[in-house]
Amino acid sequence: MARKGIDRQTVLEAAVKIIDTEGFENLSMAALAKTLGIKTPSLYNHVKGMSDLRKQLAVYGINRLKETMAEASIGLSGKNAIFSLGTAYVSFVREHPGLYEATLPSASVLDEEILHAGEGIVNLLLRVLQDFHLEHEDAIHAVRGLRSLVHGFASLELKNGFNMELDVDVSFKHLLETYVNGIERGSKKNK
């Protein structure tokens, strides 16, 4: 290897710092090279280009989000696990707004590796939902519901979609509680 201690991981972490502080749309090869103290073309020794960089950020972000959620659900089950995991999700988005945005590439990108990483989150949720003893189809609906709900809340908050009138954390708890209670009730009905 030559010169500086720059590798794929260093580049990725520098990019994360930029998007979390300056905003996802302000990521550029020029800015990234500058923070690393190298010239722009040198970046091409580590990433294939801008779209490759964005793809790698997506995979990296999804995996870090998944780890955060997994961590938050350790030792908990059922409703408690869901709450802890949902709260961890929202916190992640607040701490890493740019990285979270990176996890949501436009449909036109549609990459195999990104889709695969996303399945990790779905599987995690399915396991946490096992306590509810749902039938397979209902479990899938519930996973989709939970993802929609948590992503929707975090995403709207990120885009400043809520005014300041009322504590947003209370709203989130209210939302999650209402939905999870409904799931629970549906599960009991099926017994």
Add this chain to the structure above:
Amino acid sequence: MARKGIDRQTVLEAAVKIIDTEGFENLSMAALAKTLGIKTPSLYNHVKGMSDLRKQLAVYGINRLKETMAEASIGLSGKNAIFSLGTAYVSFVREHPGLYEATLPSASVLDEEILHAGEGIVNLLLRVLQDFHLEHEDAIHAVRGLRSLVHGFASLELKNGFNMELDVDVSFKHLLETYVNGIERGSKKNK
């Protein structure tokens, strides 16, 4: 006026066509000028620049979405109104993926006009929820919940977040039903 029948509205509609077919990230002044049959600098007679164009698309998109929702709730009340309106929302996103993406500018843009347009949707939801006789704070929570849920679902679907295993429309109905039932139950409890 001179030459062609191009005005702000024509430009906006051409831009909508581009983002809905080619994707939001493929909007450029160059592409837009080409579809209008003019040279790039001529666009500056109608919009102030790229970021102004994006801002105008955001406001335009939010207002069209609001009209779609308002239309869908005419003559209905309570749960029926919510269902019709939610379904209309999801359909809108499917028909106008690019325009919908335009309605969600990064937090750093934070424009007064955009925020104001967004309030229109909040007010519409508040009126539709009047049938549930919620207290003011609970009504706000419910509006936030509904927006999170519907936006989250539409947004994940748009980003190909769901696999094909199960009918997504059934999942959406399931989600909305579970949540609205919960709201209704909460409302009755408070009486």
Add this chain to the structure above:
DNA sequence: TTTACAAAACTAATAAAATTAGTTATTATA
């Protein structure tokens, strides 16, 4: 009908960004 003004098109030029090609320097290892 002619003239004058304003709006909207144009050309030319600049700046910033991504990317490619080709070259030089450095470091690990044979």
Add this chain to the structure above:
DNA sequence: TATAATAACTAATTTTATTAGTTTTGTAAA
């Protein structure tokens, strides 16, 4: 110590947004 690979560099190209300044054209007043 020599060499091969890696990663930095410079130079050049392309694309895009944007600005300045000019020309054209349609409307409305004289």
